[in-house]
Amino acid sequence: MAKKDLLDELRVDGDPDLSERDTADTFGWEREEAEALFAEEMVELVELQKKLFADKSASLLVVLQAMDAAGKDSTIRAVMSGLNPAGVDVQPFGVPTEEERGHDYLWRIHAHAPEDGYITVFNRSHYEDVLVVRVKGFAPEKVWKKRYDHIRHFEQMLVDEGTHIVKIFLNVSKDKQKERFEERLERPDKRWKFRLGDLDDRALWDDYMQAYADALEKTSTDDAPWYVVPADKKWARNVCIARILRHHLEKIDPEYPEPDSDVDFDAITVD
Ligand code: ADP
Secondary structure, three states: OOHHHHHHHHEOOOOOOHHHOOOOOOOOOOHHHHHHHHHHHHHHHHHHHHHHHHHOOOEEEEEEEEOOOOOHHHHHHHHHOOOOHHHEEEEEOOOOOHHHHOOOOOHHHHOOOOOOOOEEEEEOOHHHHHOHHHHOOOOOHHHHOOHHHHHHHHHHHHHHOOEEEEEEEEEOOHHHHHHHHHHHHHOOOOHHHOOHHHHHHHHOHHHHHHHHHHHHHHHOOOOOOEEEEEOOOHHHHHHHHHHHHHHHHHHHOOOOOOOOOOOOHHHOOOO
8 A cells, every 4th residue: 555545544534433443454465565564664764763863953752542452562662672762762651640640631741742853652641631531530521521622732832842743543453452461361471461450441442432532533633643553463553653653754854964064074084
């Protein structure tokens, strides 16, 4: 599938139609082909990140949201591991601490927004405040309902100040989640990932899907778009994510800074 068509298909514009989307879509790729495509995309991403880091004129914020076991961690490992770690910041957002709860919900988020030259990945984000908070009733409707507007304005402010924003929902099926939970229960090296609370969230699957659908629809904008990436097949997912990031880094169009014009580079020898 052509790159532009792929991004258009993944991007959210209006109702994301989550129940209609194929969580195991491979876009016609075989696994080997997708792995080769991913390797090609990573070569481009590495070069773009080097320029972004040198240029320091803008930053990229990647918001990752998903149900448990959808593969947020493995996405970060796959896509970020090839990049220069000095220019990448991965920021997880868990249950707010007492101090964080004493502030507005964007306080802890804003503090981790990226600095010029950096790619910051939010592993969960301010969207939890219209997802888990809504589904579990941690705040009344009249409180969380207003947050979609806050979030749009907050993100627009970041964009206006030089941060590019891309938001990715890893769309996993309920069946695939079951399979991955079972693997976590069976494999001693994966048990540490399992929390009993994950089953409570699984039981509320339909409510979460409704909350995701609303959040994506209300906050996907031209400047801070949402993409829904099928997440059942990790190798297809990786290509989608790399292409999304490449597209947004190309939009930033970073360049290496001009070398010092006072220096005659060819005339210098270093003893
Ligand atoms: P993950 O599941 O992302 O690998 P954890 O197991 O630490 O990481 O889970 C983080 C938990 O924090 C999730 O259950 C998530 O719903 C919760 N959480 C994140 N942000 C908030 C928030 N603002 N309010 C309540 N719970 C939150």
